[in-house]
Every structure is written in C-alpha cells, then in structure tokens.
Amino acid sequence: MKIENPADLRVLLQTARGGSLSAAARTLGMTPAAASATLKRLEGQLGARLFERSTRAMRLTPQGQTLLAYAERAFELLAEGEALVADDRAALQGTLRVAAPSDLARTVLLPWFDDFQRTHPGLRLELVVGDRLHDVLRDEVDLAIRYGLLADSRLVARRLAPAQPVLSAAPAYLARHGRPNTPQDLLRHNCITFQRGGRRHKLWRFAQHGVWQEVRVDGDRSVDDASLAREWAVAGAGIILKSSIDVGPDLASGALVRLLADWETEAYPLHALLPSRRFVPRRVSALVDYLALRFSTMPAAAPADRPFSAPAVDAEENHGHAPKA
Incomplete structure (x- = not known):
C-alpha cells in the first residue's frame, strides 16, 4: 500500500526527534492519541513497523530509519521549493x-x-x-x-x-x-x-x-x-x-x-x-x-x-x- 497522506510523515519525524509520541504531539499541536493513531495508520499503509515501543522510549526500526531519511529530505526539498516560489532570491x-x-x-x-x-x-x-x-x-x-x-x-x-x-x-x-x-x-x-x-x-x-x-x-x-x-x-x-x-x-x-x-x-x-x-x-x-x-x-x-x-x-x-x- 502507499502513504495516503504525506503529512503523516511529520509524526514520524517529530517522534524520532523527540523520542516519544507525546513530544511529537506537543510539537505538532495535536493530542497524543491522534499522534498514535497517525503513526499506526502510517505503519498499516506501509505494512511495516517503524518504531520499537517500550515504556521508556521509542526506537526506530531499520525500516523506520530508511523512511525517516527520505522523509527528512522530502520536507527539506519542499521547504526549498516553497521558498523559491515565494522569492527566487530566497536564502x-x-x-x-x-x-x-x-x-x-x-x-x-x-x-x-x-x-x-x-x-x-x-x-x-x-x-x-x-x-x-x-x-x-x-x-x-x-x-x-x-x-x-x-x-x-x-x-x-x-x-x-x-x-x-x-x-x-x-x-x-x-x-x-x-x-x-x-x-x-x-x-x-x-x-x-x-x-x-x-x-x-x-x-x-x-x-x-x-x-x-x-x-x-x-x-x-x-x-x-x-x-x-x-x-x-x-x-x-x-x-x-x-x-x-x-x-x-x-x-x-x-x-x-x-x-x-x-x-x-x-x-x-x-x-x-x-x-x-x-x-x-x-x-x-x-x-x-x-x-x-x-x-x-x-x-x-x-x-x-x-x-x-x-x-x-x-x-x-x-x-x-x-x-x-
């Protein structure tokens, strides 16, 4: 299956950066339950577990690390494209x-x-x-x-x-x-x-x-x-x-x-x-x-x-x- 909503990848990024779904939720302005549901939906669409969950932290799986690298680059390119559209002399x-x-x-x-x-x-x-x-x-x-x-x-x-x-x-x-x-x-x-x-x-x-x-x-x-x-x-x-x-x-x-x-x-x-x-x-x-x-x-x-x-x-x-x- 394919990722239906690329914006869901932001939960992956923020969870990896913050180490928990609650940290990701705070950064993205959503509830922890919504962040958890988004991540589960993303894993279901890909047919792969992206994080190993424990009571203390969440650790990326090899599949999660691969997707994270591409997601980071995708959002960087998108941000650069938006800046170029707004101003072709953008920093x-x-x-x-x-x-x-x-x-x-x-x-x-x-x-x-x-x-x-x-x-x-x-x-x-x-x-x-x-x-x-x-x-x-x-x-x-x-x-x-x-x-x-x-x-x-x-x-x-x-x-x-x-x-x-x-x-x-x-x-x-x-x-x-x-x-x-x-x-x-x-x-x-x-x-x-x-x-x-x-x-x-x-x-x-x-x-x-x-x-x-x-x-x-x-x-x-x-x-x-x-x-x-x-x-x-x-x-x-x-x-x-x-x-x-x-x-x-x-x-x-x-x-x-x-x-x-x-x-x-x-x-x-x-x-x-x-x-x-x-x-x-x-x-x-x-x-x-x-x-x-x-x-x-x-x-x-x-x-x-x-x-x-x-x-x-x-x-x-x-x-x-x-x-x-």
Whole structure:
C-alpha cells in the first residue's frame, strides 16, 4: 500500500526527534492519541513497523530509519521549493550532506566550508570524511568529492580541478637517504603506500617523452588514511605519491620537496559527484559552483568544467597510485 497522506510523515519525524509520541504531539499541536493513531495508520499503509515501543522510549526500526531519511529530505526539498516560489532570491536553507577525502577535507575544504556557511547561515553541513569510495546513491549524500576518473552513469560529474599526483619527501628524509633521480631509484627508498579494500597500492607509474614505466615500490609504512600518509612524509618517514592539491601547502612551505619533477604522472582530476540529473537542490549547486571557483584560483588548478558535465570516462580511483596493484 502507499502513504495516503504525506503529512503523516511529520509524526514520524517529530517522534524520532523527540523520542516519544507525546513530544511529537506537543510539537505538532495535536493530542497524543491522534499522534498514535497517525503513526499506526502510517505503519498499516506501509505494512511495516517503524518504531520499537517500550515504556521508556521509542526506537526506530531499520525500516523506520530508511523512511525517516527520505522523509527528512522530502520536507527539506519542499521547504526549498516553497521558498523559491515565494522569492527566487530566497536564502539557501536545509542540510548539505557531503563526502570528501580525508586529507583534502583537512588541508583545503574545511575553511572553505566555514566561509560558505558564513555566507549562507541557513545551511547545515553533514560532512563524511574518509578515503573509502562512497556510493553516492546508497550512502544518501548530496555531494561526493572524489579524485580520479569516474564512470557511474547514474551520477552527474563535474570536474573541479585537473590535479595530478606528485612525488615528494621531507628535507630530513632526503638528507638521510638522498634524492631519487629516476623512477627506478625508488626501489632503494622507503615509500609510503596506501591501502584500499585491504590491498596495498604499490605500483607507481611515470612517463618521460611519452614512454611509461612502472615501479613496484615498497616501504615499512602503509595506511588507509591519506592524511596520515602525508603527516608521515612531512615527519621524514618516507616518500609519497599524492595529489598536488593535497601536498600543495607543504610544498609551498618547504615541509615537502618535490621529486622527479621532469617525469609525468597519470591524470588524477578532482570531481564533484551528484546523485541525480533531474533535480539538484539550489543549495547543492551553489556549493559546487563555490568549490569550482575556489579551486580555479589555486595555483595548480585550471578553470573547472561547465556546470554538471557528462560523467567522466571509466577508471579507478586510488589516491595518486596507478590503477594496478
């Protein structure tokens, strides 16, 4: 069966927020009996229990959690639509759910997010930080920021910056071990590698005069958090191959020194991924436009693509390493 009255979902929302039907009733201006009857009607129409009831509190069931997430987004979109109808210059409002790589979030994005929220105080930010590949559809985020070339045809991809991985190490490491002059010299160095899905990505690729070569590096440290890898490198623990955006501040300050600058690495662009072609909330498109503008002003970043381009071609995302392992 279908939900006959979408307004009944407000009882679900307020019960989840307040922890009880009586709290929901007070917020909605109805009696506890009416709130209870509305919830029972909703469960009957869906054929699923939405809350586990006890004498102390009400706890959402897995089905209730799923419906709650969609109900919250539905009411946010409705509120934004009403505001746009009333005034197409209405202030941005609602929640932005953003997934981003760990090091990029810490070194670049956090102050930009702060600035964006100061400009739009009606927005709330839910930031998911980590280096695993977020499924934009499954994880229910409004926007995922990812490195690499991407291929999911269900998503809208916009390039934010044409980054490439660069090889670097701290002056302290180079003072102890010397500088590599060719990719093959990396075989004699301690290289910090990344883990993805339980596998270490150890095959790094370089090119000169159009000829590519692969080097299977190794080292005494590997991690699944790109931010920690960069911190190890700055501390002098080894050599890293990492996005020019992430290590840009360390290269500028001298904390890291670029190596093999006359060797080319594989393209590693940064993209904004959106879960739908049909409707993009104005708060989301505004954030993407803002990020594209900020990245375009970075020294290593060229102008970003036009808004919401076609999905990128197929490749694997791997934080600066070659797609093989």
